[in-house]
Amino acid sequence: MSAKVQPRRQGVSRRGFLQTSAVAGGGLAIGANLAGLSVEALAAGTIHTPNAWVHIADDNTITLISARSEMGQGVYTSMPMLIAEELNVDVKTVKVLIAPPNTKLYGNALLGGPQLTGGSTSVRDGWEKLRIGGAQVREMLLAAAATKWNVDVGSLKADGGVVTGPGGKKATYGQLAAAASKLPVPEKVALKDPADFRIVGKRTKRLDTPAKTNGTAEFGIDVKLPGMVYASLEQCPVIGGTVKGFDAARAKSMPGVIDVVQIPDGVAVVADTYWHAKKAREALVVQWDEGPGAALNDKAMLEGMRSGSAGDKMLPLNPVGDAPAAIKAAGKVVRAEYVMPLLSHSPMEPMNFTASVHDGKVDLIGPTQWQDGAQATVAKALGVKPEDVSVRTTFLGGGFGRRIDIDFIVQAAQISKAVGKPVKLLWTREDDMTHDFYRPQSLHQLAAALGDDGKPTAMTFRMVSQSVTGRVFGLPLEVQDPLMTEAAMAPYEIAATRHEMVKHDAGLRVGYWRSVSHALNAFANESFIDECAAAAGKDPYAYRMSLLTTKPRFANVLRMAAEKSGWGTPAPAGRSRGMALMEGYDTYMAQVAEVSMKDGVPVVHKVTVVADLGRMVNPDTVEAQIQSSVVFGLTAALYGEITLDKGRVEQTNFDRYRIVRMNESPAIDITLVQSTEKPGGIGEPATALIGPAVANAVFAATGKRVRRMPFSAQNIAQA
Amino acid sequence: MGTRFSINGRSVDAKAEADTPLLWVIRDEVGLTGTKFGCGVALCGACTVHLDGVPVRSCQTPLSAVAGRKVTTIESLSRNNTHPLQKAWIAHDVPQCGYCQSGQLMSAAALLEKNKNPSDADIDAAMSGNICRCGTYTRIKAAIKTAAADMRRQA
Numbered sequence: 001m002s003a004k005v006q007p008r009r010q011g012v013s014r015r016g017f018l019q020t021s022a023v024a025g026g027g028l029a030i031g032a033n034l035a036g037l038s039v040e041a042l043a044a045g046t047i048h049t050p051n052a053w054v055h056i057a058d059d060n061t062i063t064l065i066s067a068r069s070e071m072g073q074g075v076y077t078s079m080p081m082l083i084a085e086e087l088n089v090d091v092k093t094v095k096v097l098i099a100p101p102n103t104k105l106y107g108n109a110l111l112g113g114p115q116l117t118g119g120s121t122s123v124r125d126g127w128e129k130l131r132i133g134g135a136q137v138r139e140m141l142l143a144a145a146a147t148k149w150n151v152d153v154g155s156l157k158a159d160g161g162v163v164t165g166p167g168g169k170k171a172t173y174g175q176l177a178a179a180a181s182k183l184p185v186p187e188k189v190a191l192k193d194p195a196d197f198r199i200v201g202k203r204t205k206r207l208d209t210p211a212k213t214n215g216t217a218e219f220g221i222d223v224k225l226p227g228m229v230y231a232s233l234e235q236c237p238v239i240g241g242t243v244k245g246f247d248a249a250r251a252k253s254m255p256g257v258i259d260v261v262q263i264p265d266g267v268a269v270v271a272d273t274y275w276h277a278k279k280a281r282e283a284l285v286v287q288w289d290e291g292p293g294a295a296l297n298d299k300a301m302l303e304g305m306r307s308g309s310a311g312d313k314m315l316p317l318n319p320v321g322d323a324p325a326a327i328k329a330a331g332k333v334v335r336a337e338y339v340m341p342l343l344s345h346s347p348m349e350p351m352n353f354t355a356s357v358h359d360g361k362v363d364l365i366g367p368t369q370w371q372d373g374a375q376a377t378v379a380k381a382l383g384v385k386p387e388d389v390s391v392r393t394t395f396l397g398g399g400f401g402r403r404i405d406i407d408f409i410v411q412a413a414q415i416s417k418a419v420g421k422p423v424k425l426l427w428t429r430e431d432d433m434t435h436d437f438y439r440p441q442s443l444h445q446l447a448a449a450l451g452d453d454g455k456p457t458a459m460t461f462r463m464v465s466q467s468v469t470g471r472v473f474g475l476p477l478e479v480q481d482p483l484m485t486e487a488a489m490a491p492y493e494i495a496a497t498r499h500e501m502v503k504h505d506a507g508l509r510v511g512y513w514r515s516v517s518h519a520l521n522a523f524a525n526e527s528f529i530d531e532c533a534a535a536a537g538k539d540p541y542a543y544r545m546s547l548l549t550t551k552p553r554f555a556n557v558l559r560m561a562a563e564k565s566g567w568g569t570p571a572p573a574g575r576s577r578g579m580a581l582m583e584g585y586d587t588y589m590a591q592v593a594e595v596s597m598k599d600g601v602p603v604v605h606k607v608t609v610v611a612d613l614g615r616m617v618n619p620d621t622v623e624a625q626i627q628s629s630v631v632f633g634l635t636a637a638l639y640g641e642i643t644l645d646k647g648r649v650e651q652t653n654f655d656r657y658r659i660v661r662m663n664e665s666p667a668i669d670i671t672l673v674q675s676t677e678k679p680g681g682i683g684e685p686a687t688a689l690i691g692p693a694v695a696n697a698v699f700a701a702t703g704k705r706v707r708r709m710p711f712s713a714q715n716i717a718q719a
Numbered sequence: 720m721g722t723r724f725s726i727n728g729r730s731v732d733a734k735a736e737a738d739t740p741l742l743w744v745i746r747d748e749v750g751l752t753g754t755k756f757g758c759g760v761a762l763c764g765a766c767t768v769h770l771d772g773v774p775v776r777s778c779q780t781p782l783s784a785v786a787g788r789k790v791t792t793i794e795s796l797s798r799n800n801t802h803p804l805q806k807a808w809i810a811h812d813v814p815q816c817g818y819c820q821s822g823q824l825m826s827a828a829a830l831l832e833k834n835k836n837p838s839d840a841d842i843d844a845a846m847s848g849n850i851c852r853c854g855t856y857t858r859i860k861a862a863i864k865t866a867a868a869d870m871r872r873q874a
Contacts, residue, residue, distance in 0.1 A: 072815030072853045205812060210800050212817030213808040215753015215793035219818060222752040230747075255736065275735070275743040348757050348765060348818040348852045397755070397818030398852050429758040620812060624858070628815055631854025654762040654850060663843040665856035 048177035050140045051185050052105040053083050053133035055097070060161055060174030062087075063095040067106035067126070069117040069369050070098065071347075071399035072628065073683045074621035076208045081617055082126055085199045086134030086191065088159045089173070096207055098393040101371035117369040118404055118512060120585040120681025123617050127679050128191075131200075135189035137180070144179040145171055194615065194676070203620040208395070219397045220366035223354040225422040229258055231415045232277040233425060235266040235435055238290040238647035239509060243267060246286040254280040261418040265407065268415045274426055293507065294647040298342060298441070301506040301644070305443045305464045312464075313503045315480045317488060321496030326458030330449030334535045338446070338524040339708040342642035343439040343513055344649075344657060349397020350432040355412035356422035357382065362389040362413055363422075367396035369403040377406045378413045400632070401512035404472065405437050433657060434649040437511025438642055440466035444524035448494070454536025455546065458496040463488060465520060466510045467503045477503060486517040487582050487688065490525040491554045492547035508644070514632055518584040518688035523709065526580040526692035531705060540579060540696060541567050554581060557590040557610045557673065564671055565592035565608035575605060578696025580689040585681030587613040588673075591630075591689040593666075595697035600713035602698050604634060604666040609686060611670070614677030622682050623670050629686030630668050635660040637691035639710050724785045726751070727795040737783035741775075742766045744782050745792060753793035753821045757850070764849030767822040768792045774829040776848075793821035796828060803873070804828055807866035815853035823849050827863050835871050837863065 046058045055063040064087075066079035076096050084091045099106045099115070107113040109129075110121040138158045145163040146153040148171070156165045161173050194201070211217035236242065246267050248260035256276030261268050267286050271277035327333055353366035355378075362382060368374050371391050379386040396403055412425035427435070442465040448456040467481040475481055484501050513519075533543035541562050548555040558581050562568065571577055574596045581590045594606040607630050616622050639658040643650045651657040691709060699705050704719040721732040726749055733744045745754050745768065754777060757765030761776035768777045769791040770784075796802040800809060804827050807813075814820045823846070830837055830845035837845070842860050851859070 070816075072817070074815070205809070206814075208817065209809050209812055209814055212814035212820050213805040213824065214796065214798055214800050215751070215821050216798075217817050219755075221756060224752075273735070273743065273747045275739050275747070346852065348755070348763065348816065348850065350756065395818075396816060398816045400852075426756075429760070429763075624812065624815060624855075627857055628854040631856065632852070653760055654758055655760075659850045659852065660854070661847040661850060662856040662860065663847040665854065668857060 045178070048181040050137040050177065050181045051133055053130060054087060054137040056173050056177035058174050058177065060172040061095060062089055062093065062161065062173060063097050065097050065099050067099040067115065068122040069367070069393050069396055069399065069403070070208060071117065071369065071396035071403070073122070073625060074206060074618060075117070075122045077204060077206045078123055078617040078621060079126055079130060080207065081199050081204060082130035083134040085197055086131045087138050089161050091199060091204060091207065093161065099371070101375040101391050103372045114370060115372045116404065117399065118401060120683040120685070123679050124586065124681055131191050132189060135191055136185050139186050139189055140180040140183045141173055141176045143183055144176040148176070148179065200617050201615065201619070204618045206621070218394050219349055220352045220354065220394045221349060221397070221426060223365045223394060223424060225354060225356055225365075228354065228422040228424055229270050229272060229419065230274040230277045231268045231270045231412070231423050231425045232274070232281040233266050233268045233411055233415070233427070233431070234281050234284050234286055235431065236288045236290060237434065238288070238293040239435060240293040241288045241290040244287040244289045246284060248284060250283040251280040254283060259419050260284070261415060263411060263414040263418065265411055268411070268425070270415065270419050270423065278428070290647060296507055296644050296647045298642070298644045301508065302339065302441055302443065304506060305441060305504050308502075309504065311505055313477045315501050315503070317480065317485050317499035317501055319498045321458065323458040323460050323496040323498040326496050327447050327449045327460060330457065332450040332535070333447060334450060334528070334532050335447045336528055336531055336705075336707060338444040338527060340442040340520050340523060341640065341709060342441055342508070342644070343636055343640045344433050344436045344642050344651070345400045345402035345511070345513055346433060346657060346659070347396070347398025347400055347402055350427045350429055351402070351408040352424065352426040353409045353412040354422065354424045355409070355416040357413060357417040360384060360388060363392075364389065364409060364413065365392045365394065366409065367394055367399075367403055368406070368409060369396070369399050369401075370406065373404070374406050374409045378410055381410045382413055382417060400514045401516070402436060404512055429654070430652040433652055437509050439513035440468065440510040441506060442520040444520070446524055446528045448528070448532055450532060450536055454538055454543070456492070456494045456532055459494045460498045461488065461524070462500045462502065463521065463524070464502040464504050465517070466506055468510050468512050468516070470503065471510060472512070483512070483516045487521040487525065487584055488517070490529065491551050491581065491583065492529060492544070493549060494547070514629070515584065515684040515687040518582065518685060519633065519636070519691065522580065522582045522688040523691045523695070526582065526689070527695050527705070527707065530578070530696045530699065534699070544581060553588045553612055554583065557581070557588050557612050560671055560673070561590035561592050561608050561610040564610065564669060565594070567592060576697050576701035578693045578698070578700055580692040580696065582685065582689055584685040584688060586678065587611060587680030587682055587685045589685050589689060591686065591693045593690065593693035593697045595694055595701060597698070597701050600716055602638070602694055602701075602711055604694055606667045606669065607690060607693070608669045609671070610673065611682070611686070612673035612675050612677070613680035613682050614675045615679045616672065617679070619672060622672060625682045626670050626686045627668050629684060630690050631660050631665055633687035633690035634666070634694070637694050637709055637711055638664075641710050722782050722786050724787060725789045727791055733782055735782055737781065739782045740778050741768070741780040741782055741785055741790065742777035745777060745790070751792050751794050755818055755821055757819065757822070762850075763819070764826060765819050765822040767825040767849065769825060769829060772829070772832065774826050793824060796824060802828075803866040803869040804831065804862070807862040807869065810865060811858045811862040813855050813858040813862050815855055819849060819851045823851065823859055827859070827866070830863070831867055831870060835867050835874065837867060
């Protein structure tokens with residue numbers, strides 16, 4: 001997600017959001033503290049909160065706040081690194097707290113304000129804000145020390161959690177924190193010259209790794225509250241269907257069952273253990289009103305995208321010249337159509353949340369990517385005030401966009417309210433896969449006129465897909481969805497271009513999926529430029545470079561990727577190479593995939609990645625995210641496809657929704673460009689490039705142009 | 720009368736019905752939550768534990784099958800991250816979301832029990848039952864080699 005969108009979700013008005021923010025903002029120290037620090041310590045006044053980003057205890061325990069959820073991407077380390085750089089503390093010595101909902105303090109400006117983790121925005125949004133936060137507290141500590149010792153503040157130094165002054169004067173941050181917290185927060189602070197960074201930009205060990213190697217890291221599934229019971233929810237096999245009636249007699253007679261309750265999304269069995277709840281759920285008999293979703297079929301959905309429907313909305317994107325006329329008049333034209341299937345997110349931790357509804361208040365604990373969305377949506381669903389809903393965020397066992405949605409959190413709260421006890425709701429893998437918010441299908445139709453030199457003189461690009469932002473944020477139909485246009489404009493120098501983005505509602509609920517439309521549009525653009533090169537009889541690398549004469553960052557990463565991958569030299573026996581290039585999230589990236597064919601499908605041996613993402617916070621995490629994204633994108637390219645029959649998702653577990661495993665995982669060679677440009681996002685872009693790089697390698701190997709994911713034997717044979 | 724078995728060297732008498740998957744006995748009754756639920760049908764490996772030293776998927780192992788036997792979980796490797804695999808996992812910063820890593824570590828521990836010098840193919844064979852959606856495979860492989868070297872030095 002790269003552009004600002006206004007939050008408005010399922011009846012939660014903009015005004016509602018602002019009210020929430022105002023109330024929570026008024027009691028900021030309390031709200032921020034209650035989420036993770038001991039109430040006793042607060043009451044005793046032994047923990048101090050100079051600003052929203054730093055808590056310092058009298059014993060010099062320093063807690064830094066991450067306003068973003070840790071879902072594997074490393075913010076539990078990178079956010080504190082930015083604060084610690086200016087606060088001058090060693091990140092190895094700090095504690096980390098994931099912030100409670102408070103959009104005024106912790107909103108994501110890059111996304112237009114919600115406290116949402118997504119869109120590879122965390123570092124870009126926090127880059128300056130968090131360093132300022134650290135610097136403010138440093139200045140407050142120095143000012144407190146200057147007053148205490150009656151010396152000039154310029155004679156003091158804050159480093160390593162200690163303020164030192166003339167004549168051997170010394171006080172820990174903890175000893176100064178109480179006084180510092182009473183001072184006004186300085187409006188202007190000096191930030192370090194990046195050349196002086198001691199933490200940011202240095203390879204730093206993740207702070208969450210130790211807890212993730214001995215089983216102690218707390219995920220949503222691990223939450224336990226006193227008196228907590230367990231719920232398993234039967235939802236309609238057709239998404240959107242509702243309960244007509246149900247018979248719970250047998251379920252209620254089963255061991256451990258406490259209650260069976262109906263909520264809007266289905267029928268929940270509540271029991272003393274998860275297994276009892278799940279077993280009894282199997283004994284439920286539910287009659288469903290399946291609703292209009294029962295007619296859905298993925299093949300018909302795709303045909304509907306091709307033929308169009310009355311509700312479609314076409315929005316042009318930056319047209320230059322008259323590309324359609326140029327193509328009509330041209331002697332040599334390349335045309336191609338690309339298709340992307342529905343996909344599920346399938347994080348390893350199935351959806352779950354723990355809710356405790358008591359005395360008109362709601363406590364929510366679990367894995368979410370959107371804290372204030374959870375708060376506001378649950379408040380609305382339960383008819384309570386947002387400030388009466390607390391949210392504590394655990395580690396997320398994967399997010400990938402799925403945990404931006406709040407369906408399972410509302411369900412947990414509704415079940416808790418119905419049974420009057422704290423409830424942990426846990427979905428099965430089958431629930432998770434069949435009740436996702438799927439990446440929408442997309443259909444791309446591209447055409448280009450080639451001049452006498454083989455270079456494109458005009459290009460048209462038509463994308464048909466479903467607007468996720470329309471569903472999640474209520475973006476009006478007539479407004480361009482900035483998450484549909486991602487990577488739609490390829491970098492290549494073409495005199496006349498026309499891009500048409502068509503919003504088409506195919507009827508299935510859709511969600512943001514790692515790299516969102518970058519993956520859709522880059523597959524079309526990067527396959528197509530390869531097709532143009534082939535039609536022109538040119539090498540794909542030389543052809544691309546000839547169209548990047550005024551795009552130095554693109555040209556640089558592509559040139560480096562060609563060099564690192566040995567482009568232009570013979571590949572190892574039986575292997576072929578393909579490349580892809582893109583900018584996304586302010587990150588410039590090129591990939592080269594080295595592929596052989598076996599039994600009609602590609603085997604990916606090696607992937608060369610060159611990334612220029614400007615300044616980096618933790619280069620080791622940057623590499624980890626590239627490794628992760630390549631594998632995630634490769635899973636989609638090789639295997640990913642959700643299909644629907646009579647409105648039912650046909651893939652229910654990892655047997656039919658295959659995930660790349662270690663033996664299928666390629667070697668990944670990563671080069672990071674050293675750059676002083678502003679930081680780019682890195683959680684997602686590599687996801688979008690591996691697909692076209694592999695497709696282009698398949699073409700090099702076989703002469704077959706696979707224009708449809710996944711790259712199954714069938715789709716390749718039909719290419 | 721429950722089902723008696725040993726978990727991490729401690730004897731327990733589980734009350735759950737005999738057909739309850741071991742996973743839920745470990746998590747909800749014994750209270751050790753390091754072992755994770757991923758798929759419920761032995762496809763992902765997140766729930767991997769050792770039964771008499773052999774890696775099994777606890778989501779598909781009924782409680783009745785462990786009566787009188789020894790179960791070991793992630794918590795048995797070490798609480799303070801001193802096992803060579805845990806040290807290597809930290810050295811390579813393997814985990815991302817971390818949810819699958821208990822299962823990955825238990826599969827790796829079983830491999831290194833038998834083979835202190837595994838080849839890439841040995842590692843692939845031992846580890847390909849464990850899905851990591853974050854794609855930490857290259858680091859897992861590197862960390863296993865580091866841990867194996869560490870164990871060979873100690874032997």
